[in-house]
Amino acid sequence: MLDLHRTFDKQKKALFFLLALCVLGWFFTPYPTIFSGIGIGAIFGTYNFWILVRRMDKFDRSYRDGKRSVSLGSGLRFASAVAAVAIPISLPNYFNVVSSVIGLMIPYIFLFIEALYSLMKTRK
Known part of the structure; x- marks a missing residue:
């Protein structure tokens, strides 16, 4: 579970960098709705990943104690994704729908890249 927390910390740093790029893109390009959509999607995506990390901690504690865990928070993450769209x-004058969906998937792309990096690191 410590790896999931480490990955989440890295994702938060990457989110701040991405949000800085989105702000620059919003101010200095003719496509402010696209960059604002990516930004809001990335914020909601990171929130969804935070919910997943929190629920996995709760699941691990309940498994360790021999109790049953009710859910992993899929309903809350789904509602958050609906809100992001x-x-x-x-x-529509301020945000682009397609770019917000892309932004919603960015934390999962970061997670995939981190998993590949970790796999390559352990193979050496």
């Missing part, structure tokens, strides 16, 4: 749909 509902905001751009309701405010």
